[in-house]
Amino acid sequence: MSSNTSATAPLFQSFTSEKIKLSNRTVMAPMTRGFSPDGVPGEDVAGYYRRRAENEVGLIVTEGTGIDHPASVSGASIPLFHGEESLNGWSNVVKEVHEAGGKIVPQLWHVGMTRKKGDLPNEEANPVGPSGLSLDGDKITEPMTEAEVEKMVEAYAQAAADAKRLDFDGIEIHGAHGYLIDQFFWEKTNQRTDRYGGDIVGRTQFAVEVIKACRREVGPDFPIIFRFSQWKMNDYKAKLAETPDELERFLTPLVEAGVDIFHCSTRRFWEPEFEGSDLNLAGWTKKLSGKPVISVGSVGLDGEFTSFSGANTTSLDGLMEKLDDGEFDLVAIGRSLLMDPEWVRKVREGRETELLPFDKAALKQLY
Numbered sequence: 001m002s003s004n005t006s007a008t009a010p011l012f013q014s015f016t017s018e019k020i021k022l023s024n025r026t027v028m029a030p031m032t033r034g035f036s037p038d039g040v041p042g043e044d045v046a047g048y049y050r051r052r053a054e055n056e057v058g059l060i061v062t063e064g065t066g067i068d069h070p071a072s073v074s075g076a077s078i079p080l081f082h083g084e085e086s087l088n089g090w091s092n093v094v095k096e097v098h099e100a101g102g103k104i105v106p107q108l109w110h111v112g113m114t115r116k117k118g119d120l121p122n123e124e125a126n127p128v129g130p131s132g133l134s135l136d137g138d139k140i141t142e143p144m145t146e147a148e149v150e151k152m153v154e155a156y157a158q159a160a161a162d163a164k165r166l167d168f169d170g171i172e173i174h175g176a177h178g179y180l181i182d183q184f185f186w187e188k189t190n191q192r193t194d195r196y197g198g199d200i201v202g203r204t205q206f207a208v209e210v211i212k213a214c215r216r217e218v219g220p221d222f223p224i225i226f227r228f229s230q231w232k233m234n235d236y237k238a239k240l241a242e243t244p245d246e247l248e249r250f251l252t253p254l255v256e257a258g259v260d261i262f263h264c265s266t267r268r269f270w271e272p273e274f275e276g277s278d279l280n281l282a283g284w285t286k287k288l289s290g291k292p293v294i295s296v297g298s299v300g301l302d303g304e305f306t307s308f309s310g311a312n313t314t315s316l317d318g319l320m321e322k323l324d325d326g327e328f329d330l331v332a333i334g335r336s337l338l339m340d341p342e343w344v345r346k347v348r349e350g351r352e353t354e355l356l357p358f359d360k361a362a363l364k365q366l367y
C-alpha cells in the first residue's frame with residue numbers, strides 16, 4: 001500500500017468500476033505531441049508513456065491517434081492507428097506501459113473539417129465533415145454521403161478491434177473540441193437533414209453508431225471512454241447544451257449506445273457548468289448519466305491551456321474538495337504531466353514545492 005499525505009488522499013483512493021480498476025484517481029490527459037514520424041510511435045514515444053506509468057499515473061490516455069481514413073489527421077508526425085508499422089509501434093507502447101505497471105487506452109481521432117486542404121500526411125485528401133463546413137461555418141467540401149459516414153463508423157470500429165488485439169486496457173473515443181464527432185454534435189457544423197442531423201438527439205446519431213460499432217468489436221467487458229466538450233477549438237464559449245435538460249438529452253443516447261466512462265473536457269475544472277449549482281460539466285454528467293466521469297482543466301495550474309503560454313503551479317485544495325465530495329471520479333492532468341513525468345508521485349509524497357510550472361518550451365521535448 002503506498003503512503004500519501006492526507007491533504008491529497010482523495011486522489012490516491014483506488015477506483016473500481018464495472019470494467020476497470022485503477023490504483024488511483026489520476027489520468028494522463030490526451031495530448032498531441034507530433035513525435036511519430038510517418039505516423040509511427042517509436043521508442044522515444046514508448047519511453048515517454050512508460051515514464052508516466054513508472055511514476056504512478058493511474059490511467060494513461062494517449063495523444064489523439066488517427067483512425068484508418070486518408071484525412072483523419074493533419075501532419076506527418078501525428079501517430080496513426082492503422083497500418084502494420086504504426087500498430088507495431090503502439091504494441092510496443094502498451095508493452096512498456098504494462099511492464100511499468102500502468103494502464104493505457106488510445107484516443108481514437110478524426111479531425112474532420114479542421115484539416116486544411118493539402119495537409120500532410122495525404123496532401124491530396126480533402127477534409128470531410130457532416131456538412132462540409134469549417135468551424136467558422138464556411139463551405140469547404142461537399143457533405144459526407146451516407147455511405148461515407150457508414151464507412152467512417154467502420155473505421156472507428158476497426159481501430160477499437162485493433163486496440164483490444166494490441167492489449168490496450170480500453171479505448172477513448174475523441175468526441176470533443178470541434179473535431180469530426182463534435183462537428184456532428186454541433187448545430188453550426190451539422191446542417192444535415194438525414195438521420196445524422198436535426199435536433200440535439202439526431203446530432204448524436206453518428207456518435208451512437210460509432211460507439212455501438214466499437215462495442216460490437218470489443219465485446220461487453222472492454223471499457224469505452226467517451227470524451228466530449230462544450231467548447232470548440234475556435235470558440236471557447238460554444239455550447240452543445242445550454243441547460244441540464246439538454247445535457248441529459250445529449251447524454252442519454254450515448255449511454256444507451258454503450259459508453260462506460262465520460263471524459264468531460266473543460267478548460268478550468270472549478271467552473272460551474274450551469275447557473276444555480278456548483279457542479280462542473282463532469283459533475284452534471286455523472287448526475288445525469290449515472291456513469292463514472294473524468295474531470296479535467298488546469299489542475300494544479302493557474303492558466304488555462306489554450307493560451308499555450310506558461311502557467312504557474314497552484315494549490316490542489318479545491319480539486320481535493322470536489323473529488324472528496326464525489327462530484328467526479330477521476331481527474332485528468334494535461335500540461336503538468338507533459339512537463340513532469342513525476343507529477344503524480346511528487347503529489348502523493350507531499351513534494352508540492354517540487355512541482356514545476358508549465359513552460360511552453362516543454363512542447364518541443366518528450367520529457
Ligand SMILES: Cc1cc2nc3c(=O)[nH]c(=O)nc-3n(C[C@H](O)[C@H](O)[C@H](O)COP(=O)(O)O)c2cc1C
Nearest residue numbers: 029030031032063064296297298299305333334335
Ligand atoms: C499540447 C497539447 C495537446 C493536446 N492534444 C489533445 C488531443 O490530442 N486530444 C484531446 O482530446 N485533447 C488534447 N489536449 C487537451 C488536453 O487533453 C487537456 O484537456 C487540456 O490540456 C487541459 O488540461 P490541463 O489544463 O491539465 O493542461 C491537448 C492539450 C495540450 C496542452
